[in-house]
Amino acid sequence: MSVLVYVEQIEGKFKKSVFEAVSYAKAIADKLGTTLTAISIGNVPESELSALGKYGASSVLNVAAEELKNFVNQAYASVIAEAAAKESADVVVLSNSFSGKGLSPRIAVKLKAGLVDGAVDLPDLEGGKFAVKKSAFSGKAFAVTEITAAKKVIALSPNAFGVKESPVEAVISSFSPAIKPTDLTAIVKEIVRATNKVSLPDAEIVVSAGRGLKGPENWGMIEELADLLGAATACSKPVSYADWRPHAEHVGQTGITISPNLYIAIGISGAIQHLAGVSSSKVIVVINKDPEAPFFKVADYGIVGDAFDVVPKLIEALKAHKA
Amino acid sequence: MKILVCISNVPDTTTKITFTNDNTQFNTSGVQYIVNPYDEIALSKAIELCEGGKGTVTVVNVGESSTDPTIRKALAIGADDAVRINAAPRDAYFTAYQIAEYAKSTDFDMILCGRESIDYNGAQVPAMIGEFLDIPSISIIKNLSYDGTTATIDREIEGGKEIISVTGKFVASCSEGTAEAKIPNMRGIMSARTKPLQVVESVAVEVVSSISSFETPAPRGTVKLIPAAEPESLISLLHEEAKVI
Ligand SMILES: Cc1cc2nc3c(=O)[nH]c(=O)nc-3n(C[C@H](O)[C@H](O)[C@H](O)COP(=O)(O)OP(=O)(O)OC[C@H]3O[C@@H](n4cnc5c(N)ncnc54)[C@H](O)[C@@H]3O)c2cc1C
């Protein structure tokens, strides 16, 4: 028995959420008294692969097949399932990223495994069970899911577990799985990536603004504040619906659910559907001119004031703090 | 062209979430049910693709008879007919298996789903259907165009998008932006009553998981208010007290 972690690469590099998944998988392997193997698919330099040892992966399977250069969930699921069989892995861990969400269900079906997506804590193994807590109802609750199948697949929520070091020497070996042409019928034509921006789902700090900002022309100060904090930007639903901001920034019940360390909400009223997507943020700051805005009820810190007055001052204060 | 749209029946977005029986069951008392908002987007996209007699839209739901009003709502929005697979949806594995089995018995060009259901937020069912049917599945799409054989799809990725081309049958799960959600009109509501709703029995499948209990997040403390004229105090609190910057 062993634990297998899939390490998603983006342009040959691993992101923090991958190291979180490795740390989490290592903690499960320790609980089960077994070892951790990582599987990487695509073109990743050796130095990057060996860095996985720092978080506890003692073995790394490297799949560098040219056909698998781009992520195609159907083919990647076959490869990971084959690796799980080869390693006799009962537990497969991955990050619940956009790609992870398209991948974990397919792996689970291949392995006839129980799947927990959006896991927020380590499995509880007491009394021989395998129960994993995940967020549900768009962050309004948690559901403890018991996996009763012999095989388990867990997709870890970004920012839920943190990165934990547990250094071992990572032995890298190349792995050449069988590739079925029928697994590659979906073809990636183009990848459009805004490289200079912090990505929202796994950002540690998020600066978000709503209809209180009046119009898209006023987002300059939001972006400046976000840049100073190394934060991603987000918005409320009406803002993305009015095309003031791209849909990808829309957080909430019908947008993205996030759980950053710090969420700063500016000119957002705090409707229940908005809160659903952000309420698991560790610290919430609200800036709103209406002291009765519902958002203040769930905030840790608040400023009652006009955003057009407060935000520029906040930017100045932050610059002074950094200097 | 025939499009299957999978719809799930979920609590209205304003629902206060509580549990009963020692936190083992979702408290359904007084809860209003709706078509999962992302599924409305999927349905609207399907209707758009079939406009002008180009095809038909069948909605599929795994649920007990209590979900019929939600199915009728989908018919009112514009689906041509509906199929309900008669079973309480136990988990995504079970649900996807049922839908895949039904899909095998009928002819279709594509299956559209929502990106996730807003109750259990699994985002599992669509890709599981794809795997059970051994056809491509594209999760969390933002755009879809179809020329009758090949679909061109934008998929969301961290900080960007991927453009994917797929020929032949596929499953896609739709998010915001894929289509403008359609609202039922009076004629739609009237005709929904007489559109066909077929009920089929479910098939047996192994049990892989179950929810053992629920928890609600710990309530937050009261807000600490900082005077608008002193934003530097906020910075120091975030730095020294909350330690997040
Ligand atoms: C099915 C459904 C799903 C939904 N899903 C989502 C979702 O996923 N995400 C989401 O966000 N919403 C969602 N909504 C919409 C939600 O109900 C609210 O309408 C929305 O969140 C309000 O956005 P807002 O706070 O930006 O705007 P408003 O409600 O208009 O609030 C603007 C706020 O800005 C403040 N303000 C105004 N001027 C200033 C100023 N100069 N300085 C400081 N503050 C100022 C006001 O006091 C007010 O509190 C959903 C609704 C439904 C029905």
Ligand SMILES: Nc1ncnc2c1ncn2[C@@H]1O[C@H](COP(=O)(O)O)[C@@H](O)[C@H]1O
């Ligand atoms: N009981 C169900 N019946 C039909 N379709 C469903 C059901 N549950 C989920 N789906 C579909 O699968 C999508 C993702 O759901 P989930 O995997 O539960 O988050 C939903 O948006 C629906 O399109």
